Amino acid sequence: MLERIRIVLIGTSHxxxxxxxxxxxxxxxxxxxxLVAPRCEVLTQDSISRASxxxxxxxxxxxxxxxxxxxxxxxxxxxxxxxxxxxxxxMLSPRELADRLPxxxxxxxxxxxxxxxxxxxGLTNAELQRCHAHVHIPTNxxxxxxxxxxxxQVLAYECRMxxxxxxxxxxxxxxxxxxxxxxxxxxxxxxxxxxxxxxIDFHDPAQPRQLMARLRRLYLRARPERMEINIxxxxxxxxxxxxxxxxx
Amino acid sequence: MLERIRIVLIGTSHxxxxxxxxxxxxxxxxxxxxLVAPRCEVLTQDSISRASxxxxxxxxxxxxxxxxxxxxxxxxxxxxxxxxxxxxxxMLSPRELADRLPxxxxxxxxxxxxxxxxxxxGLTNAELQRCHAHVHIPTNxxxxxxxxxxxxQVLAYECRMxxxxxxxxxxxxxxxxxxxxxxxxxxxxxxxxxxxxxxIDFHDPAQPRQLMARLRRLYLRARPERMEINIxxxxxxxxxxxxxxxxx
Numbered sequence: 497m498l499e500r501i502r503i504v505l506i507g508t509s510h511x512x513x514x515x516x517x518x519x520x521x522x523x524x525x526x527x528x529x530x531l532v533a534p535r536c537e538v539l540t541q542d543s544i545s546r547a548s549x550x551x552x553x554x555x556x557x558x559x560x561x562x563x564x565x566x567x568x569x570x571x572x573x574x575x576x577x578x579x580x581x582x583x584x585x586x587m588l589s590p591r592e593l594a595d596r597l598p599x600x601x602x603x604x605x606x607x608x609x610x611x612x613x614x615x616x617x618g619l620t621n622a623e624l625q626r627c628h629a630h631v632h633i634p635t636n637x638x639x640x641x642x643x644x645x646x647x648x649q650v651l652a653y654e655c656r657m658x659x660x661x662x663x664x665x666x667x668x669x670x671x672x673x674x675x676x677x678x679x680x681x682x683x684x685x686x687x688x689x690x691x692x693x694x695x696i697d698f699h700d701p702a703q704p705r706q707l708m709a710r711l712r713r714l715y716l717r718a719r720p721e722r723m724e725i726n727i728x729x730x731x732x733x734x735x736x737x738x739x740x741x742x743x744x
Numbered sequence: 745m746l747e748r749i750r751i752v753l754i755g756t757s758h759x760x761x762x763x764x765x766x767x768x769x770x771x772x773x774x775x776x777x778x779l780v781a782p783r784c785e786v787l788t789q790d791s792i793s794r795a796s797x798x799x800x801x802x803x804x805x806x807x808x809x810x811x812x813x814x815x816x817x818x819x820x821x822x823x824x825x826x827x828x829x830x831x832x833x834x835m836l837s838p839r840e841l842a843d844r845l846p847x848x849x850x851x852x853x854x855x856x857x858x859x860x861x862x863x864x865x866g867l868t869n870a871e872l873q874r875c876h877a878h879v880h881i882p883t884n885x886x887x888x889x890x891x892x893x894x895x896x897q898v899l900a901y902e903c904r905m906x907x908x909x910x911x912x913x914x915x916x917x918x919x920x921x922x923x924x925x926x927x928x929x930x931x932x933x934x935x936x937x938x939x940x941x942x943x944i945d946f947h948d949p950a951q952p953r954q955l956m957a958r959l960r961r962l963y964l965r966a967r968p969e970r971m972e973i974n975i976x977x978x979x980x981x982x983x984x985x986x987x988x989x990x991x992x
Binding site: 516519520522523524525546549550590591633634635636639640641642643645646649650653656657660693696697698707711714715717718719720723730731734735737738739740741 | 764767768770771772773794796797798838839881882883884887888889890891893894897898901904905908941943944945946955958959962963965966967968971972975978979982983985986987988989
């Protein structure tokens with residue numbers, strides 16, 4: 497899916513931004529970069545430095561003179577727009593765009609263009625009207641102009657999230673390889689804890705004040721692993737010994 | 745909600761990145777920026793140029809010497825991590841983090857820190873272990889190192905999306921009335937815990953075997969309330985007394 501998504505930059509004037517876009521794209525698994533009438537050189541010290549290892553995208557870049565040429569083979573072109581224009585156009589949020597991408601990318605020959613405008617003035621009305629839809633990244637109303645590479649970063653991230661949602665949903669939640677303690681193991685811990693707390697004069701069963709209930713709630717909330725319960729019991733045994741309490 | 749979210753940058757070495765972070769934050773409506781031991785000047789031509797109109801954030805920035813200081817008043821600290829480490833920690837995707845934010849930001853006094861590491865090496869294990877959870881931005885496995893401002897951009901965007909989702913959905917029923925412990929309160933507990941474990945001969949700092957890391961992970965996962973931390977510290981004081989260890 498990601499190989500069917502093209503980033504198109506129109507009239508970019510800072511090589512550093514092109515480099516930043518290349519890095520953002522490669523980070524998110526996109527590789528198809530097209531420039532329309534750039535107002536700067538593509539391969540400069542600045543662009544290569546900002547690309548930070550993604551400069552093969554700068555070498556592969558295709559440069560066009562018009563937007564039409566850059567998106568000629570595309571089945572969907574979406575223009576990044578700061579705000580709705582005089583003539584309202586279908587407007588998507590980045591997330592709505594992401595929701596549509598899997599279906600849009602599916603057909604044989606599908607090719608999606610995400611089109612970004614100039615650093616200073618964005619896309620013209622004529623350019624926006626060549627797009628099927630517009631996408632607006634929600635921003636602070638008082639400070640709405642995103643850096644070009646930052647705007648590409650946000651949309652590329654949404655593309656990747658949409659792709660990952662497709663790929664199956666492998667252990668994004670991962671982590672929990674460790675075995676959880678059983679109910680019985682946890683109960684043995686609570687019994688041991690209560691005896692020790694009595695022995696060190698912290699807990700008076702005649703005046704319980706919900707102490708054990710509060711400790712239960714805390715530890716159960718954490719869903720302890722077996723290894724963790726072993727550590728906690730080890731601490732209790734060391735406490736018993738240090739306090740000179742009878743061996744259990 | 746957004747005013748309760750702090751961006752913390754540790755050991756940043758390029759002023760331009762700090763400027764880029766300020767712009768990304770202001771674009772998304774975040775304003776609380778803290779630096780820990782920066783390895784460069786904050787106000788330079790480069791940082792001001794990259795901030796591109798958001799340089800008031802650079803003037804307001806607070807500079808700390810340690811992470812603890814920067815997040816002392818925080819009720820939740822989430823560290824940006826490139827990958828899971830030797831000891832797995834609760835790991836969130838940016839979207840899972842966003843899903844949790846409205847509830848996390850709701851309580852009186854809530855303060856959330858999103859912590860980002862050095863450009864070259866990220867966060868250390870010790871720094872990651874001071875966080876309740878880690879967040880991993882999904883990236884191309886072959887090219888996983890995001891530019892710092894780009895990483896902040898993605899998480900700030902998810903924060904804004906979460907906030908926008910809230911703005912028109914009526915406030916859900918209050919989650920939890922009890923007050924969470926602050927980062928500083930939890931750190932004081934861990935310091936006390938470590939001293940006590942050494943005194944009762946359970947812990948040998950010369951052979952730590954990840955003991956403190958495992959205990960940190962357990963307790964941080966439970967998101968302790970202030971009252972619970974008070975109980976746990978009371979237990980440690982009673983242990984110290986029963987074991988005949990010096991009063992702290």
